[in-house]
Amino acid sequence: MRTMFGADVEALTGLGSSFVESAETLETARRQVDGIVAAAGWVGPDAEEFRQDWSRRLAPALASCLGALRDNAEVLRRNAEDQARTSAADGGSGLDRGGAPGTGGGGDRSGDGGKDRPGNPDLSGHGPWVDVPPTIPLDDAALDPNMINQQGLGDCWLLAGLGAVARDDPQFIRDHMQLNADGTWTVTMYKDGDPVEITVEPEVAQDGVMDPSGNPSWASIYEKAAAEYWGGSYDDIDGGYSSDAFAAITGATPSQTGEGNLSDLKDRLADGPVALGTEDEPSWWPFGDEVDDARVVPNHAYIVDKVEERDGELKVHVINPWGPGAHLQNDGSDKVGDMWLTEKQYKENFDTVYAVPSTR
């Protein structure tokens, strides 16, 4: 019996369209109910309670559902495109590579990628090319996760994974990067636990990750290798999960769980690299007094640096792949690039823990 791997492009495209139509139907219904609730000739405490329940619980829940439908429509669209591209290139071997919308939150990359490709990956508008200097520092200071400076690509998931691995075992990174005699770099990544060597030319996307001075770094080379690994375009690493980054970087089996508490997180960090994820927000009110909304980015990934007692309580230090800032905000608020969070702040802002066994 033949076993098919891959997807029916037409079916995927049709399903994606259905998701979009359903989202639009739900949006229309939400607006209609919004209007009816506001205009209904009903006054009094019960009416007020009903209207508040609608605006604070039910409407946001509908909005969240809308967002999920649209996100998944995008996943289906990209899967269909990937399948069509793969089928055209391979004559129908049709391995489904999955896809990922947006930034940070991303999508399932199981089954994705895993091979070297000739030439440069497609810049996808993130160019031009910037030459990589003949030597790139790979000492522990250069591999510090604070040296990662994400730019215009939505690859926080990848950079958080890289930064967490580099923090845990910088020698692992050095052992997996080889400068060749012809000036190219060979990065050893993994597919289903097996090593895959990705060789890249010494030039990287100008809009890709750099060091804090704006120069290409080890992370720039890894990022380019990842773009080749995951499909041959910088767009292929736009959106994803740090668990997929961990698997591709280390070859080990990652885990993905809810946020838990800081004591759990401390234990996880002792066992190996850890990254955190935040999710989308169905609604946004930027003018309130919520303490941490001004610092933590939704749909984003962070590196876990430390969990330790400070000021009499357990706190976590997280690093944003955007890179640390040198200063507090000009209104005296804490920095955006790295922050210490209490357990309460941690639980309010993060919903996913990605971890992988240490490579040490």
Place this chain on the structure above:
Amino acid sequence: MTTVRNARQGSQPTFGVLRVGIMRVGLVDGTPLAQLALRTPSDEAVVVLDEGDAFELDGVGTLHLDEIRASEGTVRGEVTLRFEEIDDAD
């Protein structure tokens, strides 16, 4: 020099020494707004801007938020930024 960039929420386009973290792009009571983390070597500020707003950074230049593309039910939108760098020769 003027540079125009499109950027999605979660990314951090850079204009010379200015890093612009796109924190949130969404609709607030139907109005498209963007929350940006503006960081230079000397300053850091998180601001919320309307489409068409400009933000001046002393000694660096002026950032314009030319367009916001936002949807209901998410803060995962996109923006078009235009940065006018201060010309040192002036």
